[in-house]
Amino acid sequence: MNEHPEFELLDAYALGTLGETETARVRAHVESCPYCRSEAGELRSVLDVLPHGLPDMRASARVRERIFAQLDGSAPARHRRPPASFFALAGLAAALLLAVGLDLWLAVALRRAQSQTAAPAFAVASPSPPRASSFGVPRRISPPRLIARTPAPAVASAAPSAPPAMDPALRQRVAVLESSLTRERLRAQRDVARDRERIELLQRQLADADASVVALERLRAPRTPEPAPSPGAGVQSGGEAAAELVAALSSGRVYSVDGVVGSEPWHLTIVQPPAGKDAVIYTRTPDAPDGDTYRTWVLRGAATFDAGELRPAAQAELEMPMPLQTGDQVAFSREPVGTGNKPTSPFLMKVTIGP
Amino acid sequence: MVDREKPVERHQNEIGSSDLVLMRSMARGERGALSSFYERHGGVALTLAMRMLGDVDGAEEAVQDAFVAVWRRAADFRPDAAAPRTWLLAIVRNRCIDELRRRPGLSRALPLDEAQPPAIEGDPWPDIWKRHCGDALRAALRDLPSEQRNVIELGFFGGLSHAQIAERVDAPLGTVKKRMRTGLRRLRLALDASYADALP
Numbered sequence: 001m002n003e004h005p006e007f008e009l010l011d012a013y014a015l016g017t018l019g020e021t022e023t024a025r026v027r028a029h030v031e032s033c034p035y036c037r038s039e040a041g042e043l044r045s046v047l048d049v050l051p052h053g054l055p056d057m058r059a060s061a062r063v064r065e066r067i068f069a070q071l072d073g074s075a076p077a078r079h080r081r082p083p084a085s086f087f088a089l090a091g092l093a094a095a096l097l098l099a100v101g102l103d104l105w106l107a108v109a110l111r112r113a114q115s116q117t118a119a120p121a122f123a124v125a126s127p128s129p130p131r132a133s134s135f136g137v138p139r140r141i142s143p144p145r146l147i148a149r150t151p152a153p154a155v156a157s158a159a160p161s162a163p164p165a166m167d168p169a170l171r172q173r174v175a176v177l178e179s180s181l182t183r184e185r186l187r188a189q190r191d192v193a194r195d196r197e198r199i200e201l202l203q204r205q206l207a208d209a210d211a212s213v214v215a216l217e218r219l220r221a222p223r224t225p226e227p228a229p230s231p232g233a234g235v236q237s238g239g240e241a242a243a244e245l246v247a248a249l250s251s252g253r254v255y256s257v258d259g260v261v262g263s264e265p266w267h268l269t270i271v272q273p274p275a276g277k278d279a280v281i282y283t284r285t286p287d288a289p290d291g292d293t294y295r296t297w298v299l300r301g302a303a304t305f306d307a308g309e310l311r312p313a314a315q316a317e318l319e320m321p322m323p324l325q326t327g328d329q330v331a332f333s334r335e336p337v338g339t340g341n342k343p344t345s346p347f348l349m350k351v352t353i354g355p
Numbered sequence: 356m357v358d359r360e361k362p363v364e365r366h367q368n369e370i371g372s373s374d375l376v377l378m379r380s381m382a383r384g385e386r387g388a389l390s391s392f393y394e395r396h397g398g399v400a401l402t403l404a405m406r407m408l409g410d411v412d413g414a415e416e417a418v419q420d421a422f423v424a425v426w427r428r429a430a431d432f433r434p435d436a437a438a439p440r441t442w443l444l445a446i447v448r449n450r451c452i453d454e455l456r457r458r459p460g461l462s463r464a465l466p467l468d469e470a471q472p473p474a475i476e477g478d479p480w481p482d483i484w485k486r487h488c489g490d491a492l493r494a495a496l497r498d499l500p501s502e503q504r505n506v507i508e509l510g511f512f513g514g515l516s517h518a519q520i521a522e523r524v525d526a527p528l529g530t531v532k533k534r535m536r537t538g539l540r541r542l543r544l545a546l547d548a549s550y551a552d553a554l555p
Contacts, residue, residue: 008517008532011539016452017516046543048441050511051403051448053492059397063415067393067422068386175490 004036005029014043200265204258207267211282214317257330259349261286266349272324281318281330285310293337294348298322299329306341328353374439381429389426396440397422400447407451407512413458417450452514495545503538506531 005013005026012018013026030036255270268283285294296307296318307320307330324330331350333343374395380388400421404414424446425432425439432442496504502524509520521531 007536011532011535012510012517015510015535016449017510017514042543043539046539046546047511048437048445049492049546050507051399051444052489053496054399054402054406054489057398057402059394060401060415060418063397063401063418063422064390064393066415066419067389067426070419070423071386071389071426 003029004033007039010036010040011043014040014047203265204267207265207284208256208269210284211269214282255351255353257349257351261348268349268351270324270330270351270353272353276323278322279320279324281310281316281320283310283316283318285316288334291336292334294332295335295339295343296320297331297333297343297347298324299331299350300325300327304342324353326353326355375434378429378432378434378439381426382432389422392425392439392443393422396443399440400443403444403447403512404451407448407514408454413454414451417447417454420450421446448511448514455514491546495542498545499538499541502526503534503541506534507538507542510535 009018009022009026010030013023013030016023018026030040252274253272255272257268257270259266259268264286266283266286268281270279270281272279281296288294294310296310298305298307298320305322307322308318310316310318310332329350329352331343331347333345333347335344374392377388377392377395381392397418400418401414404417405411408414408417421443425443432439436442437445496507499507505524506520509515509523510517513520513523515523517531517535518528520535521528524531526534
């Protein structure tokens with residue numbers, strides 16, 4: 001089918017009431033035609049909600065047993081009974097009822113049922129005003145208890161003289177409560193999403209602030225003798241580093257790096273001071289499993305340089321063993337404590353130093 | 356590690372587990388998820404089947420078939436195509452239409468003799484939401500002209516073609532088609548407005 005099907009044909013397709021041949025023809029067109037696909041999809045979405053108008057029953061324990069028995073292979077898939085004459089008669093009766101006005105019949109049925117016993121407490125409320133409808137309501141006389149507890153306002157209201165299915169004031173209160181809960185639920189979901197975004201933003205700001213605090217503390221700290229420089233890299237301390245940082249921030253280059261290790265965000269600030277001095281990393285290192293630590297590497301061309309260890313779960317500044325150049329890559333990996341020289345595990349983060 | 360000793364209890368304790376979670380659990384073969392899914396939707400599935408078939412045995416068989424099908428095809432479920440409940444009810448409806456075509460003389464009544472009202476246990480939200488949707492839908496349907504509502508019901512719940520509906524309501528085929536189309540569009544507009552009202 002290359003031409004668009006008639007709208008009515010599309011309706012029947014969405015309803016699933018076409019024969020197999022016609023269904024296949026329409027489906028072939030719908031699958032290749034965005035317009036008809038959209039149209040059929042919208043119709044489908046309307047039809048899909050129709051069962052929501054039906055009153056809920058409690059799930060049958062007998063059916064549950066049969067489902068699991070079938071899955072266990074101890075029960076047949078289902079048994080089919082030949083149509084009995086009872087059903088033919090019932091079908092004729094149903095057709096006649098439809099023709100003469102089902103709503104009226106239902107109203108009478110309900111009134112009869114309700115008049116037999118007192119209505120019990122209601123589990124369900126409908127805020128809708130009494131109106132006549134045959135939708136979602138029993139089509140055979142039902143026990144009063146079941147009808148009364150079923151959200152079928154249309155039937156209950158179809159008979160003008162029928163007693164109210166529920167106290168109007170109570171019904172109104174339940175309706176208001178339901179509506180309020182709906183709004184509260186949606187509002188809470190929206191707030192949770194908004195708060196999550198805000199938490200992530202605050203975490204990033206906190207990491208930035210940590211780096212700044214480190215720098216300020218260094219400025220205030222009295223000058224202390226520097227430890228003997230160790231071969232390779234080491235953790236620098238003292239006011240000199242802060243002074244260098246301030247100088248770097250004013251005239252050097254600063255790189256802000258964000259990443260995630262496991263489920264934990266990791267923020268780093270890499271500072272390349274001017275005048276070819278060694279680069280410094282400021283960060284709060286995420287927790288590492290016992291026996292492991294995070295190690296920094298500088299990848300320059302084909303060479304890999306060990307740039308030192310970041311102590312886990314601590315505010316740290318790491319002076320790197322070299323100044324960084326444009327094109328260098330600073331990478332981090334998780335390594336067993338005490339190892340070095342070459343990375344033995346995949347890099348967790350990698351940042352390329354730009355000009 | 357999956358608790359294979361008491362999967363049913365474990366899932367029943369997961370108040371608030373979404374249908375999608377249950378579908379994923381079913382795809383992994385966890386029967387407790389099927390049990391929870393059945394508890395949650397077995398009632399409306401049975402109501403739909405009885406509404407269409409008017410026959411307790413036939414309705415129960417359709418529901419049994421549908422849940423077994425959901426269990427077996429859970430791994431193929433596409434959440435972008437439909438909600439799990441919608442998918443289940445579509446399967447129930449298709450089973451019922453098959454049955455109706457096999458047994459054209461079947462009555463279409465809805466006996467509630469054996470039905471039990473649902474109890475609200477645990478998280479009341481799913482019940483409240485379902486009832487909200489149900490109220491909105493019933494209100495939208497009530498606002499339709501009865502002849503439009505009737506053809507929609509006969510088409511959806513009766514599984515009747517346009518021609519069969521025309522014969523049933525003794526109206527020209529073109530009239531039935533027009534009523535169906537107009538009714539569905541009015542229903543769509545009404546539902547759109549209703550759900551929009553529910554948003555804050």
